[in-house]
Amino acid sequence: MTRQWFEYKIEQVDGHARVGTFQTPHGGISTPVFAPVGTQATVKSVTPAQLEEIGASLVLANTYHLYLRPGENLVAELGGLHRFMNWSRPILTDSGGFQVFSLSDTRKVDEDGVNFKSHIDGSTHRFTPEKSIRVQEALGADIIMAFDECAEPDQREYSEVAMLRTHRWLERCISSKMRSDQALFGIVQGGIFPDLRRQSAEFTARQELPGYAIGGLSVGESKEDMHAMIEVVNDILPKEKPRYLMGVGSPEDLINGIWRGVDIFDCVLPTRLARHHGAFTPFGRINLANNINASDSSPIDESCGCYACRNFSRAYIRHLILAKEMLAGTLVSIHNLNFLLEITRQSRQAILESRFDRYATEFLNRWHTHTESEGSNSRDQL
C-alpha cells in the first residue's frame, strides 16, 4: 500500500482544468478539492460530524497555532492530529511560514530561520525549516508544507530575496524530513512578478515533490495579478502533480483557479464570513442580518441541500443573529462550506463531461449579478 501513497491519478482534463485523486494514508482526495480551515485543530463552530455530512475530505490545520497551543508534543502524545481533532480523513498542515510573517508581533529573519513573538502571550520563539518539519511531523498530517518566507507581493526587491531564501529553505525541509507517510509540498513564491514566479516554479518543480503550492497570493493583489501568476506558475509545474493555491478562496476564486489548473484550495472565508452573517448563494453573497430577510420563510439558498437550507428559514437565521445565538454561526458555516464543496463537486462533474468552460462561465455570470467582485484577501488565519 505504501507505494501508492501520494500518487496523483488524473482522470480527466478539460482545458487546463483537471479531475484527479490524490492518495494519502487517510484515504484519497478527489480534486479539485476545497479544504475547510481548522486553524486551531477545529473548523470554527462546526463538528467533524457536520463536516463529514457536507462531504469535506481534506481539512487544514495551522502549525504556527498548534505549536504555540497546545504544543505539538502534546498532540503527538495524544495520538496525532487526526485523533486529537477526531478527523479520520486527510489533513494538511501549513508550515507556519505565513503566520510567522502575518500574525506574530515582531519577527527577525536571518538565513537560518525566523525569531518571532507569540501573538498569544508575547513569548519568544524561533522557527527554522528543520523546526517546522519537526513540528509538522509531530502533528502528523498527511500533507505538510515547506517553510517559506512571505514577502509583500508588490515589493520586487524583497520578493526576490524572500523567494531565493524560500528555495534554500525548501532544500533544508526536504533534507530534514523523516516520516515517509507525509507528503511534503514545496511552495512557489515571487510576488506579482512573472519572471520571479517563473524562476520559483522552475526551481521548485526540480525538487520532484509529490505536490506543489502557489503561495503569496490572495494577500491584497488584484484579481488580474492573481490569475496571471497562477497561469505563469501552472504552465511550469509538472502536470502530473497536484497544485495547491494557498489561502484561496471565494466561490469565484475557486472557479477561476480550477479553470487555470489548480487542484487544491483552502480558505477561512466561508467560516469567517458566516460569523459575520454573510452567506453564499448562486447569485452572490447576501448579508443575513439585513432587514430584507426579517420575514423570509425561504432558506439561504433554495438549490442547496445542506442541513441549514433543508431545515431553517432566512428569517430564523436572522433572528439567531440578532439574538447573538451561536447556532447562527454554525448553520451559516455549514452552508458556506457546503457551497464551496458543492462547487468542487460540480466542477469535477463538469470536467468529467468536458463542459467546464460553460459551467464556469454560467457560474460567474450568475454570481456577478448580485455581488461586487471583492478581493478574497482572507488568508490571515486567526
Place this chain on the structure above:
Amino acid sequence: MTRQWFEYKIEQVDGHARVGTFQTPHGGISTPVFAPVGTQATVKSVTPAQLEEIGASLVLANTYHLYLRPGENLVAELGGLHRFMNWSRPILTDSGGFQVFSLSDTRKVDEDGVNFKSHIDGSTHRFTPEKSIRVQEALGADIIMAFDECAEPDQREYSEVAMLRTHRWLERCISSKMRSDQALFGIVQGGIFPDLRRQSAEFTARQELPGYAIGGLSVGESKEDMHAMIEVVNDILPKEKPRYLMGVGSPEDLINGIWRGVDIFDCVLPTRLARHHGAFTPFGRINLANNINASDSSPIDESCGCYACRNFSRAYIRHLILAKEMLAGTLVSIHNLNFLLEITRQSRQAILESRFDRYATEFLNRWHTHTESEGSNSRDQL
C-alpha cells in the same frame, strides 16, 4: 386522535416516583423528562439534530424573549415555533411571568397585569394573563403556562399577595385560552411557606388542568426548603396528572425531584455550565479548563455514550476552551444535556423495575464524592 391529546398515562409507580407518557400533538413525552431550554428558540450552541441524537423530547422556549424578539406574530406567520426552530417534537413555553419579574429593568404590577421594560432596548410593554395566553397561542407550543407573579420566596407577606394574584390570573388564563391543541398548566406558588403552598396547590388542583407546575423554587432557597415544598405540593396535586418543577435543575435536583413525584424538569444549567467549562460526571462536576485535564486522553465521562465522549478527549476539549473555540461549548453542552437525559432514562428504567430508591441513593452517593452540593439557582434565562 384529538381526544388522546394531553392524556397522561402512568405506567408504573415506585414510592412517589412515577413513569408515564404525556400525549401531545407532537408526540408522546416519556416521563420523568428533562426539557433542554431554548430561551430564544434555540438551545444554545447545539442543533436540533444534535438534540434529537441525544434523545431530547420536550424543549422549552420563553414567551418573554420571543415576544420581544422576533415577535410572536412573525413566528406565527412562519408556521409557529415548531417550524421556526425546526423542532418536530413537543415544545413548552413559559408564560413570561418569571422573566418579567427577574429580567426586565423595571416593572409595575397591578391587579390587571404588569408593565415592564424590555431588557433589550428599554422599551415599555405590558403583559396580562390574557396577553400571555395570546402570545403563547401565536407561538403554538404543545404545553403553555399560566401567567404568574413571582415573589421572593422568603418574603411571606408578598408571597401571599403574589400567590393570591397568581390564582386570580390563572382563572383569567383559563377563560381566555382558545386553542384546543395546547395544554395549559397552572403554577403553584407560595414561596417557602408550607401553608401557602398547600393553599396554592389546592386552589390550582381544583381547576382540573392537564398538568401542574411548581413555580418559585430553585431561586435561592435551601435544598431542604425546596424538597419540603415539593413534598407539600405533590401530596395535594392530583396523582393522575403530570407535575412540572420549573427551572430545576442539577443532576441531584432531578433525582430528588423524581423521588418526590416530579415528572417534568427544565433548566439552563447544563448548557450554561457548558459555556463556562463545567461538565457533569457520575462523580460530580468537573471544570474542563483545569490544568489536570491538559494531557488527559480520556473522555469527559468514560461511561457516557454521547458524541463528545465517544470522540474527544478532555485534553482536546481543554485546548478548545483555552483557544476560545466555539466547539467547546457545543461538545460540553451535548454531554451535559445527555447526562441529564440519561438520568431520566435510567430513572424510568429503575422505576419500571421498582428499584428507584437504590438507584437514587447510589447516584447521590457517587455524585457527592467529588461535588459540593450547590444551589442550582439557575432559572434566570438570559
